[in-house]
Amino acid sequence: MLSEEKNRAITECSEWRAVVVHKTVLSVGQCRPDSAAIAHYFKSHFGAQVLTADLPDEAMSLLKQSPVDLVLINRKLDIDSSDGLRILSLIRSSPKPDLPVMLVSNYAEWQEKAVEMGAVYGFGKAELNKPETRERIAAVLEPA
Numbered sequence: 560m561l562s563e564e565k566n567r568a569i570t571e572c573s574e575w576r577a578v579v580v581h582k583t584v585l586s587v588g589q590c591r592p593d594s595a596a597i598a599h600y601f602k603s604h605f606g607a608q609v610l611t612a613d614l615p616d617e618a619m620s621l622l623k624q625s626p627v628d629l630v631l632i633n634r635k636l637d638i639d640s641s642d643g644l645r646i647l648s649l650i651r652s653s654p655k656p657d658l659p660v661m662l663v664s665n666y667a668e669w670q671e672k673a674v675e676m677g678a679v680y681g682f683g684k685a686e687l688n689k690p691e692t693r694e695r696i697a698a699v700l701e702p703a
Contacts (some may be wrong), residue, residue: 582607582628582700587618588636588643589663593684597631597663600687605700613638615646622655629699631681632673634664644673651677659699 584607586597598609610625612618614636621627630650632643647660662673665683674680679699682692 583610583626584608584629584631584700585610585612585618585621585625585627586631586663587612587615587646588633588638589631590637593633593637593663596684596687601696604693605696607700615641615649618646619649619653622650622653622658627658629696630658630660631663632660632678634662634666634669644669644676647673647676647678661695661699 582605584601586594586609589597589611594611598611601607601609607628610621610627612621618630618632622630630646632646634643635641636643643662647662650656650658650660656677660673660678661681662670662678663681663684664670664673665685670680680695682689682695686692
């Protein structure tokens with residue numbers, strides 16, 4: 560039989576776990592090494608689960624099936640080099656038009672184009688571990 564102190568500690572721990580909310584990120588169009596790096600980054604820095612999709616139809620299907628807090632779209636999809644911004648357009652005309660989306664691109668002009676289309680300013684793969692990238696992502700995943 561558990562002592563009252565141990566029982567209270569277990570109850571408090573269970574209540575704490577019930578409050579923890581994991582974020583889900585959908586990463587679209589990344590090559591396998593970048594996909595792994597992004598998944599590791601989001602899991603280790605934000606405790607987020609990362610879903611992956613290679614093509615627009617797959618991404619839109621996942622968005623219908625799963626609650627997603629942030630979508631990351633590669634500027635050029637790795638699998639076929641198609642324009643990742645097409646997915647942003649599909650999301651903006653979907654039942655979830657306000658879903659936060661970030662473009663994964665090292666090119667500022669493409670980031671600006673994505674923002675004009677309704678995305679949040681994203682990041683390039685080379686910027687993944689920079690403090691300003693973490694701040695941008697935190698503004699979406701950890702709003703005040």
